[in-house]
Structure formats: C-alpha cells, structure tokens
Amino acid sequence: MIADLLLDPFADFAFMRRALVGCLALALGSAPVGVFLMLRRMSLTGDAMAHAILPGAAVGYLVAGLSLGAMTLGGVIAGLAVALLAGAVSRSTALREDASLAAFYLISLAAGVLIVSMRGGTVDLMHVLFGTVLALDDAALTLLCAIATLTLITLAALFRPLVLECVDPGFLRSVGGGGAVAHFVFLALAVLNLVGGFHALGTLMAVGIMILPAVAARFWARGIGGLIAVAAGIAILSGWAGLLLSFHVGLPSGPAIILVAGAAYLGSLVLGPEGGLVARLAPRPHFEN
Template sequence: MAMLHPFIEFGFMRRALVACMALSLSATPLGVFLLLRRMSLVGDALSHAVLPGAAIGYLISGLSLVAMGVGGIIAGLSVALLSGAVSRYTPLKEDASFAGFYLGSLALGVTLVSLRGSSVDLLHVLFGSLLAVDNPSLLLVSSIAAVSLLLLALIYRPLVIDAFDPGFLRAQNRWTALLVHGIFLILVVTNLVAGFQVLGTLMCVGLMMLPAAAARFWGRGLPGMIASAMILALIASLSGLIASFYLSLPAGPAVVLSAAMLFFISILVGPRGGIFRLRPFSVGKEKV
C-alpha cells in the first residue's frame, strides 16, 4: 500500500500516472514498428523537430496546449516530409537528411523560446513538467492515445507488410504504401507531441523507444513484442513516479530512467537473447 499511497493521496500524481499510461499504450507500439523499419533514430529526430512549431505557438499564445500542440504537429510533419523529399531527390541518405533537419530544428526552437521566455520556460519545454499535468493536458494526451490506437488497428496489416517487405506492398498498390507510411508518420508525430506536453521534447521519445527495444528480449513474434513493450512502459511509468515521489527526483527523467533500467535488465536476463538468460542444460541429447 505504501507504493500506492502517493496516487491515492495526491491528485497530481494520479494525473501524471494516467498521462504516462496513455502514452505507454499508444506510443510504444509505434516504437516497435520504428525498430522493425530500422527507423529508431527517426523518432528521436522527430521529437526534436516538433520544437520550433511548439516554440512559435508559445511565442503567439504563451503556454497554450492547443497552440503548442498544433505548431508541433505542423513542424514535425514538415521535417518528415522535407527529409523524405531530400533523400528521394538527392544522393543524401534518409538518416543524414533527418539529422540535418532535426539539429537545425532543435537549435531554432531553443532560440525562439529564449527570445521571449526565461530559463524556467526553456527547461519546461525541453524536459516537461509531468507533475504539473492538468485536466486539459490529460484530455489531450488521452484523446491522442485513443485515436492512435484506433488508426493503428486499421492499418495494422499493411503496416506489418510494409515493415517486413516494403517492396511487396509497393508492388501491390503504390498509393496504399504511401498512405500507410504517411499515416504512420502522422501517428508518430502526434504521439511525440502528446509526450512533449508531458515529458518535454528531450524526454518524450524515451517512453516510445526504450520499452520497444527492451521488448525484443521478451516477446515472441510481433504481437508478443507489442504487448511486452506496453507492459514494460507501464511498469516504467509506475516505478518512475514512485521513485520521483519518495526520492525527490524529477518525475519525467525518473520515468525515462526507469525505462532505461528495464532495457538494460532485458539485455542481461531477457529470455529471448539476453546475455545471461537461463538456458536449459542437457543430459546427453535430452533437455532437462
């Protein structure tokens, strides 16, 4: 009961937990597909790419969730489309194109926030304020999570085909492949914007990618990996918030640090490829 005491006693802890749970259920499946498509660093790039749009929304309307969210979505999608166009029509590879755009976006966003805000505002944008999540923020994050899960269910089959054999999907229907890829990028950006509202632009990708990477050592097959990633993200959210309360740690980094610890534990003892995983010993040719 001691572990649940903060959530029973304090409303801000309950809101923070619900926000992290919503992100855990919607963002981690997208992280699994990013890993399958070898686009894990694209998630990090897009999390920084939303910053200029959010900063412009901040300059116009202050700390308005709607303005910063809309600006972040526009900026993230613009960077994704521009990076794809550059990699398609120039010799530059997609990872290098994303790196160039996201580094420029990060610098521009920090500069824009610094023009009007204080160092406290800059820290709020970069690292979030998980324990300050209010009801409008919680409604926005929960709505994005619900819509993301619905759309992901609708495009699940072609998305799986695109992850394992993109050439086959393009050969079947080129426009379907483009539509699926576009919807997937929109879902990634919107979930990063939702995470940006809670964990900040530097931390939001952690809850998306770390449980997804750790799930590789626990889940069997794609459905198992997705389920494992969700469970690991929920455990990281709960343990991180408990640690932040009792150890006086910043809440957002504590959640991401918990996810990182689960990732390292998975590398060591995960049953599907962990370094020190338990192996059955054999007597002759029979396993015991």
C-alpha cells in the same frame, strides 16, 4: 508498509493521479508506435522527429505563451514538415534519409531553444525541454487520451499493411497494398505521440517512452502482438515507478521515468529469454540420435 509506499502517493495526491493517468495514456499510444519504429529500423528517426517538433511548439509558445492548443498545433506542423522534407531531400539528392533527418533535427533543436529563450526565461525553457508531467491539467489529459485512442484505432485499421511493410515492403508495393498511405499515416501517428509526450516529458524525453520499452520488449517476445503488449506493459510500469521515485526521492519526474525505462532495457538486455546475454551464454542441449 511497502503497499503504502507504492500506493499512498496516488491515493493522497490528485496531481500524482493525474500524472499516472497521463503516463498510462502515453504508454498505450507511444509504445505500439515505438515497436513499429524498431521493426522498421527507424528508432533514430523517432528521436529526430522528437527534436523536430520543438521549433513549431516554440512558435506556438511565442504567440500564445504556454498554450496547449498553440504548442500542439505548432509541434504537429513542424514534425510533419521535417519528416516530409527529409524524405524529399533523400529522394531528390544523394543524401540518405537518416543524414537529412539528422541535419533537420539539429537545426530544429537549435531554432526551438533560441525561440523559447527570446521570450521566456530558464523556467520556461526547462518546461519545454523536460516537460511537466506532475502539472498535467484536464485539457492536457484529454489530449493525451485522445491521441492514445486515435493511435490504437488507426494501428488496428492499418495493422496488416504496416506489418507487411516491416517484413517485405517490396511485396506490398507490388500488390498495391497502400504502403505509401500506411507509411505517411504512421509518420503522422509518430508525430502526434511525440507531441503528446512533449507536453508531459518535454522534447528531450518524449522519445524515450516510445523507444526504450519497445527495444526492451524485443528480448521478451517474438510476435508483433507480444512485442506491443510487453512494450506497453514496460512503459506503464516505467511511468508508475518513475513517479514513485520522483515523489519519494525528489528526482525530476520526466528523467526518472525515462531512467526506469532505461533500467528495464538494460535488465532485458541481460536477462531476456529472446536473445539476451544470459540466454546466449547458457549451454544449449545437443540433439541426440
């Protein structure tokens, strides 16, 4: 009976299988990026960039409707532009990068909602803001899988400089380790994964599948390899469980997936062996002579 509840929706309905494949691709691509964002103390930067893609996607929508190619291209251009502009502002003025990102993402969010509202109705706006993971077609799945594949290959190629930049960016600069190139390539990967998540979960939820599994993994693993593996596992389980909740209870699929990821974070916060509340409060054995 329990197996039927857990597996039958995916065995009986093609749209559920497509949604599960899309969530799997998102998990494999976004979770490792989320781990590096967390280690680089850039978690809120990911949230800002997620909102920054909205006006570009909205312009694509304005030009071509709900076109996968147009909205993807517009989102990538807008996300990269905001990331570069925020960096330029922080380097040329007294404003810090987090403040400039916050300013740009608020402007981007308002502009994107306005652009979508000018042409579409409430349904189109909800599609852009919250995604349609249950309506992924072959083209969207191909895009998500391509982004995940590109992300994993690129992270493997840049693993050493990315880790060094997390641990000691000054040392990486001093030895000419390509820190600037690795940084901008990493930002491009973050934008690509946010655009992919945008098509499935919408601009308001895309960053959730990237950041929540990563911060939850912090309570279960220490090494970067372990963090990436645990984060990807939590993201995959969140997608699977969120889709089941959506199917059986009638919840919106995108928010259900992110709420499951949020529950995993809260559970990890309490029960995680690596700095969780229970582990910190538990009595520790004293050394004896």
